[in-house]
Amino acid sequence: MTIDAQALGDELLARVDAAGDLKALDEVRVEALGKKGRITAEMKTLGSLDPEARKAAGQALNAVKDRVAEAIEARKGTLELAEMNAKLAGDRVDVSLPPRPGQMGRLHPISQTLDEIVAIFGEMGFSVAEGPDIDDDFHNFTALNMPPEHPARQMHDTFYMADENGDVDMSTVLRTHTSTVQIRTMEKQKPPIKIIAPGRTYRSDSDMTHTPMFHQVEALVVDKKTHFGHLKGCLQDFCSAYFEVEDVPLRFRPSYFPFTEPSAEVDIGCNRKDGGLTIGHKGDDGDGWLEILGSGMVNPKVLTMSGVDPEEYQGFAFGMGIERIAMLKYGIPDLRTFFDADLRWLKHYGFVPLEAASLVRGLTP
Numbered sequence: 001m002t003i004d005a006q007a008l009g010d011e012l013l014a015r016v017d018a019a020g021d022l023k024a025l026d027e028v029r030v031e032a033l034g035k036k037g038r039i040t041a042e043m044k045t046l047g048s049l050d051p052e053a054r055k056a057a058g059q060a061l062n063a064v065k066d067r068v069a070e071a072i073e074a075r076k077g078t079l080e081l082a083e084m085n086a087k088l089a090g091d092r093v094d095v096s097l098p099p100r101p102g103q104m105g106r107l108h109p110i111s112q113t114l115d116e117i118v119a120i121f122g123e124m125g126f127s128v129a130e131g132p133d134i135d136d137d138f139h140n141f142t143a144l145n146m147p148p149e150h151p152a153r154q155m156h157d158t159f160y161m162a163d164e165n166g167d168v169d170m171s172t173v174l175r176t177h178t179s180t181v182q183i184r185t186m187e188k189q190k191p192p193i194k195i196i197a198p199g200r201t202y203r204s205d206s207d208m209t210h211t212p213m214f215h216q217v218e219a220l221v222v223d224k225k226t227h228f229g230h231l232k233g234c235l236q237d238f239c240s241a242y243f244e245v246e247d248v249p250l251r252f253r254p255s256y257f258p259f260t261e262p263s264a265e266v267d268i269g270c271n272r273k274d275g276g277l278t279i280g281h282k283g284d285d286g287d288g289w290l291e292i293l294g295s296g297m298v299n300p301k302v303l304t305m306s307g308v309d310p311e312e313y314q315g316f317a318f319g320m321g322i323e324r325i326a327m328l329k330y331g332i333p334d335l336r337t338f339f340d341a342d343l344r345w346l347k348h349y350g351f352v353p354l355e356a357a358s359l360v361r362g363l364t365p
């Protein structure tokens, strides 16, 4: 018996081309190349041939096998792409449709809080600045007056990036705070500067009050005559507007941050009566304090390193945790629940998205 490898190849290739979907293609693959397939069956007949003919037929069959395998791979790629495109076309949703009754999505409390913060500072004349989540050592530490070996670096539980060999690259970090954006803003913008920088920050820390990713908002004001009184007034106005309580008591406690001098941590007055927590002191019924942020006058060294002349300009800055102030305002007890993606939680704490936060119309919808 002689083998017509050419005819077999042509037939199998035609079958591969005709396979209309991945299932049909797999059937062709099994029939052509499988253990009980056509090519294997032909291979088994080689033993009956004389050595010369066996060699030639064997080579021809192997060539057919390779061609068919190659054609199957190519056809597979085409079919997979077609299947994915069909699925994408079928999955398309019209995002402009109104929500179905009872099915409206909710704004996450972090988004709501961010909108509120932007609305309040926007009204005060701040603009929003941004910087990268993956930043370099200079912007996260050195330019903020934390040179290599500075002990304050240890407070940050930094996530370092890996280089292309998978080794730790100490020069690239997931930013540990939004203070990086202070530097980036001063590098590209001449004072006067008046920005807030909300965004994600990262630290290798996880418990009831810490998650590896969290949000902060940074503020930076730089001008010729900026002073501590401006910082105080700005925070007073912000806290009263945000907590929707007139004259929230604020307490400035001396503190230390490498990037500010002098530095202060700021507490807001609260009342912990009857197991609840309310913001503000009413009459003499409360004397509790809660820390909400760090602040201070920008260290002249930081101005210099960012290209701003400290002889001519001075500024204030502060940074606060967004989850923290969202928890305080909305009575959310556990930080980790922000990131559980639990629909029941979102239904309970989420916000109807159709009302934008604004000082005029009200912050909380």
Ligand code: DAH
Residues within 6 Å of the ligand: 176, 177, 178, 179, 218, 219, 257, 259, 260, 293, 294, 295, 296, 297, 317, 318, 319, 320
């Ligand atoms: N970057 C500080 C932190 O993450 C917060 C902070 C403190 C920011 C004081 C500031 C500041 O701008 O002046 O803990």
